[in-house]
Amino acid sequence: MKTTSLFFFLLMAFQVVLAGTVDDECHSLLESPDMPLALKSKVQPFESEKVISQLVDGARVVYIGEGHSEITAKEFLKDSLETFKTVGVTHLALEIFNSNRQPELDAYAEGKIPRESIVDILNLEWGWAPLSEYYVDVIDVANELEIKIVAIDGRHLFGGYRREAWKEAEAHMAERIEDILKEPDAKVLAFVGMLHAFRGKVSQRAFLEEQGHSTKAYFVYSKNLKMSVSLNKRNKFLIEDLILDLKIDTFNNYLPISETFPNSNLDGILFLESLSKRWRE
Numbered sequence: 699m700k701t702t703s704l705f706f707f708l709l710m711a712f713q714v715v716l717a718g719t720v721d722d723e724c725h726s727l728l729e730s731p732d733m734p735l736a737l738k739s740k741v742q743p744f745e746s747e748k749v750i751s752q753l754v755d756g757a758r759v760v761y762i763g764e765g766h767s768e769i770t771a772k773e774f775l776k777d778s779l780e781t782f783k784t785v786g787v788t789h790l791a792l793e794i795f796n797s798n799r800q801p802e803l804d805a806y807a808e809g810k811i812p813r814e815s816i817v818d819i820l821n822l823e824w825g826w827a828p829l830s831e832y833y834v835d836v837i838d839v840a841n842e843l844e845i846k847i848v849a850i851d852g853r854h855l856f857g858g859y860r861r862e863a864w865k866e867a868e869a870h871m872a873e874r875i876e877d878i879l880k881e882p883d884a885k886v887l888a889f890v891g892m893l894h895a896f897r898g899k900v901s902q903r904a905f906l907e908e909q910g911h912s913t914k915a916y917f918v919y920s921k922n923l924k925m926s927v928s929l930n931k932r933n934k935f936l937i938e939d940l941i942l943d944l945k946i947d948t949f950n951n952y953l954p955i956s957e958t959f960p961n962s963n964l965d966g967i968l969f970l971e972s973l974s975k976r977w978r979e
Contacts, residue, residue: 740957744950744968750781752954753916753966759875759886759906760787761915763895766825770970771918772832775889779839782887789878790840791888794824794833795849797874803849807841823853836889850874850888865900872905879911892917897963914956914965920949 742749754760764771779790795803799819805811813834820830840847852870856863871894878884888895895915897903903913949971956965 737953737955737958740955741951741953744952744970746778747781747784749952749968750778751785752952753914754782754785754787754885754887757912757914758879758884759888759903759911759913761888761890761895761903761913763890763892763915763917766891767829768920769829769832770920771889772829772836774918774968774970775887776832776836776839779836779843779845783843783845786885787845787887788881788884789846789848789886790836791848791850791871791875791878791886791890792833792837793851793871793888793890793894794820796823796851796854797849797870798854799823799849803837803847806837807847813838845887846878848874848878848886868894868900868902869905872902875902875906876909876911895964915963916966916968917964918968918970920970 762771762775779787802811802815802819806813806816816834816837817830820833821827824830824833837847850871852867855870856867871890875886875888878886894902895917897907897913897915903915906913949969951969952966953969954966956962
């Protein structure tokens with residue numbers, strides 16, 4: 699029993715360190731009665747072209763953070779890539795592939811290897827094999843639109859996301875994205891897990907911004923996903939609390955957080971309807 703309790707304590711502590719956005723003095727944003735009201739006025743309907751234009755405006759790298767076990771973000775990306783291209787996106791950076799798999803992704807885009815080869819790579823190397831087909835659906839749409847797919851992860855180099863390797867893994871992803879940005883007209887859409895979208899001290903966003911590259915980050919939230927969001931070092935709130943307070947019940951809304959909190963670690967949240975339940979409850 700003691701061993702189990704210690705494991706969960708260490709796991710929770712590890713997640714806080716990775717996010718790099720909270721400390722011992724964190725308190726619920728909802729403790730202040732004025733904060734929800736400030737956010738409530740910002741909620742807007744999710745109108746695809748209008749909102750996506752806002753998402754990418756002023757940034758060369760736009761992060762879409764997902765819950766890996768949930769399909770809503772994948773469906774959103776598949777359905778929205780054409781609009782993202784219309785507003786300037788040229789590359790899709792994917793955490794799901796190790797960077798040494800770039801040759802296979804290039805070969806697939808050129809029609810030299812079958813879809814099954816890409817699915818097999820994900821089934822073998824990615825930890826969410828039951829959802830591989832959804833990811834490849836996104837890749838297929840990107841290839842049709844001639845949006846360049848770039849593999850950015852470094853699990854093959856650092857042995858996963860062990861705490862001691864987190865900084866190196868984030869730096870590797872930032873370097874892969876920075877290589878894309880050497881093209882003067884490049885604009886990158888980065889599809890990653892939620893923790894990778896935070897602007898922490900050792901985050902890839904911090905690395906990129908230190909080099910002068912502008913970034914934005916958004917979470918895709920659905921009814922089946924539980925999470926909290928850290929706005930800065932002192933404030934965090936649970937999405938579930940925010941939904942109840944703002945009465946967000948249609949799940950076709952967009953909340954631009956950075957308009958209210960300019961120094962936020964997150965620029966906004968997309969509240970979207972999930973078409974099916976998570977495969978892992």
